[in-house]
Amino acid sequence: MPLEAVITNCYILVSVSPLDVLRTDHTFGKHTRTRTQTEEERMFGRRAAQLCSELAQNDDDRLRRFDNDLFDQVIEEANEHYHQLETRMVKMQQEGLDIETTQNRDYFGALIHHLSLVRNKRCLMSYVYNRSQSVQRLRWQLGAVLPADLQEKLNFSEKEFFKNYSDLLGSYMTSIDLDLTVDTTPPKDPYIQVRVMDDLGEVLLDDQSTTLLRNSIHLMKRTEAESLISQGLLEEFTG
Amino acid sequence: MGEDGRGAGSSFGTQDTDFEWSQGHRAAQASSDVEIFRRVWRNEKAAPEILPYDHLLLQRIREQILLMEDTLSTFTGAASDELTLSMYRMDIDRTMFLLRAYLRIRLLKIEQFAMHILRTEELWERLSQQEQDYAQRYIDILQKHMEQTVLSKLPFGYQSMLRQATSSEEDDMIPEPTLDTFVFCKSKEPIGSLQLDDRGEEVVDMLTDDLYILRYRPVKRLLETDRIELV
Numbered sequence: 001m002p003l004e005a006v007i008t009n010c011y012i013l014v015s016v017s018p019l020d021v022l023r024t025d026h027t028f029g030k031h032t033r034t035r036t037q038t039e040e041e042r043m044f045g046r047r048a049a050q051l052c053s054e055l056a057q058n059d060d061d062r063l064r065r066f067d068n069d070l071f072d073q074v075i076e077e078a079n080e081h082y083h084q085l086e087t088r089m090v091k092m093q094q095e096g097l098d099i100e101t102t103q104n105r106d107y108f109g110a111l112i113h114h115l116s117l118v119r120n121k122r123c124l125m126s127y128v129y130n131r132s133q134s135v136q137r138l139r140w141q142l143g144a145v146l147p148a149d150l151q152e153k154l155n156f157s158e159k160e161f162f163k164n165y166s167d168l169l170g171s172y173m174t175s176i177d178l179d180l181t182v183d184t185t186p187p188k189d190p191y192i193q194v195r196v197m198d199d200l201g202e203v204l205l206d207d208q209s210t211t212l213l214r215n216s217i218h219l220m221k222r223t224e225a226e227s228l229i230s231q232g233l234l235e236e237f238t239g
Numbered sequence: 240m241g242e243d244g245r246g247a248g249s250s251f252g253t254q255d256t257d258f259e260w261s262q263g264h265r266a267a268q269a270s271s272d273v274e275i276f277r278r279v280w281r282n283e284k285a286a287p288e289i290l291p292y293d294h295l296l297l298q299r300i301r302e303q304i305l306l307m308e309d310t311l312s313t314f315t316g317a318a319s320d321e322l323t324l325s326m327y328r329m330d331i332d333r334t335m336f337l338l339r340a341y342l343r344i345r346l347l348k349i350e351q352f353a354m355h356i357l358r359t360e361e362l363w364e365r366l367s368q369q370e371q372d373y374a375q376r377y378i379d380i381l382q383k384h385m386e387q388t389v390l391s392k393l394p395f396g397y398q399s400m401l402r403q404a405t406s407s408e409e410d411d412m413i414p415e416p417t418l419d420t421f422v423f424c425k426s427k428e429p430i431g432s433l434q435l436d437d438r439g440e441e442v443v444d445m446l447t448d449d450l451y452i453l454r455y456r457p458v459k460r461l462l463e464t465d466r467i468e469l470v
Binding site (some may be wrong): 075078079082114117118121122124125128129132136155156157158160161164165168172175176178180182183186187189191222223 | 325329332333335336338339340342343346350369370372373376377380381383384385387388389392393394397400403404406412
């Protein structure tokens, strides 16, 4: 498959409006018409763009469920692009045309499919990558165990990634003998007043065992309080 | 940095139990190491790329923290007043924060640019042994994740994590830091005229303690030779 020829001639695309090529590209149009209706939705890469715009809705690190449906559709689209690309290449070869120099509609059709495929790939990867960054942040915020409601928002591979990342971070922190997940804000006072959010029972703090009852207020070391605060078991008491 | 002789032959050791806080020259030395480290941290925080890891400095800082902890526990045993104790505690906490924040910001950069760092020897050498292990393993798990979710489902020829397609001429999917980003920098000594572009049309004359907002690329070398600091 002489794709090199396609990519080296990429600059030619500048002089060709992609829409012109799309209009001549009847095969692909027919194929997708069954799934999408409007002209706009039939545009290549539209679904991939939708996938990426979902990332923007993950505000406040509130992760949304992995969009399997849309994701698979984009994958399918990518494979369809490849199929179309291959068909055109084979056709050109059968016609005995030199792929390096010929610039007919099959050539530009193939080029468009190649570029659309690559664009879909980038969108898919950025969707997965950006989600993996949120998954990493969860490890920093919540520790090695994910609550069930978050678990179900991740897909299989993301759960595995979380576990691997958690192990990785854990073994790094062991190797330098330092817990990096605490102490995230510059300390103003070594002690902090906290309110207990729930009955926690006996807790070992500063080598002393203390009973933390709901709504009770304690003065404790900031370093010890921080991990409990980030887990939502305590809150800083400012009143 | 850190090789300026001020602390390289540190007299600190964890065995040094009769350490006294008030002892003049030692106190001065203690503050200077932490001070250097604070600058190193600020530089690391402001620079877009990863900066060299100073093993000796980091080692001294960690020894110092241990020593301070030691001293503090001796004090706690004796009946000394609460205020003094909490001041010492505070001092340790601040240094600990600095240390953690420093290592955290480095990890963040390593994660972000792991593949770029791995293929650039100069950057790779800037990591500590543990950070190198971390970078390597991080790439492995990210790659595995990417392959499972995306890459294995794509057509042949489009399955590389580093290239858009096998027909790409080079690895074109590796994120790199933006070295042309702007940084606040302060000169520590007279720099003279500093050329900001290739053609020599933009030149800035920096004196001691001048504060400028400049692109990172032209001041990179000055930062490496410790003639400026980022703020």
